[in-house]
């Protein structure tokens with residue numbers, strides 16, 4: 001079983017690739033949370049996986065909230081060594097800081113042990129502050145090709161239930177994950193600065209694109225309703241680039257996985 005979250009499709013691609021490689025099933029975290037589905041049971045020997053993007057050098061708050069609430073019964077084998085196997089894969093534009101430590105601790109608090117984890121560099125999606133920009137098309141394609149190669153290797157290791165950690169931590173990790181991350185979650189994860197320009201053609205694609213169902217159309221224009229994880233999917237999916245986030249997104253272009 002693989003629990004996953006994705007805003008702009010990068011982590012969905014990774015989750016689907018792993019699910020295919022392991023012949024496993026996927027559970028989309030926002031859907032499970034909306035439907036209050038927090039109880040799961042694995043069959044003996046089944047792997048438990050999590051896939052998510054990195055937000056401000058840590059796992060997204062909505063993923064951590066889900067981990068806190070979820071109950072996963074993992075059966076002990078009748079005889080022989082334990083075949084419990086728990087892993088996560090995260091996607092990032094560049095680096096993950098202390099995401100491994102943060103996630104490992106959250107699992108430990110539930111009596112679960114992390115056996116493997118890896119990070120996959122994918123095209124950048126965050127442009128909500130000055131100084132943050134998307135990858136060039138060429139760089140984005142290069143990252144996706146390298147990610148597919150890395151995943152082939154990691155899926156083999158997951159198949160063999162290997163214990164491993166292959167994370168891009170980056171520099172000043174403690175500062176970024178322990179100091180900037182909580183501030184980012186509190187201050188920069190809200191939808192108050194979203195608005196549409198006159199280019200809006202009232203198509204409703206932003207409504208469909210929001211994984212949290214946080215957007216409704218009012219008089220043909222999107223209204224953000226305060227339950228936002230800042231994934232930027234609404235911004236990136238607008239076919240006429242009519243959505244902006246303050247001044248930070250002006251002229252920065254759009255990206256989502258599979259966009260041509």
Ligand SMILES: Cc1cc2nc3c(=O)[nH]c(=O)nc-3n(C[C@H](O)[C@H](O)[C@H](O)COP(=O)(O)O)c2cc1C
Pocket residue numbers: 005006007008009010011012052053054055056057058091092093094095096122123124125126229230231232257
């Ligand atoms: C709010 C937000 C914060 C992000 N923070 C980081 C970060 O700290 N480090 C990083 O390398 N990439 C960061 N990114 C980039 C994403 O982790 C990366 O593009 C990821 O693949 C997006 O996954 P998705 O398409 O499944 O939503 C951030 C993206 C968003 C939207």
Ligand code: SF4
Pocket residue numbers: 196199200201202203204205206207220221222237238239240241242243
């Ligand atoms: S996706 Fe863009 S054009 Fe369509 S309704 Fe939303 S803001 Fe308007």
Ligand code: SF4
Pocket residue numbers: 007191209210211212213214215224227228229230231232233234235
């Ligand atoms: S409103 Fe936009 S940024 Fe916020 S969760 Fe929905 S799609 Fe993501």
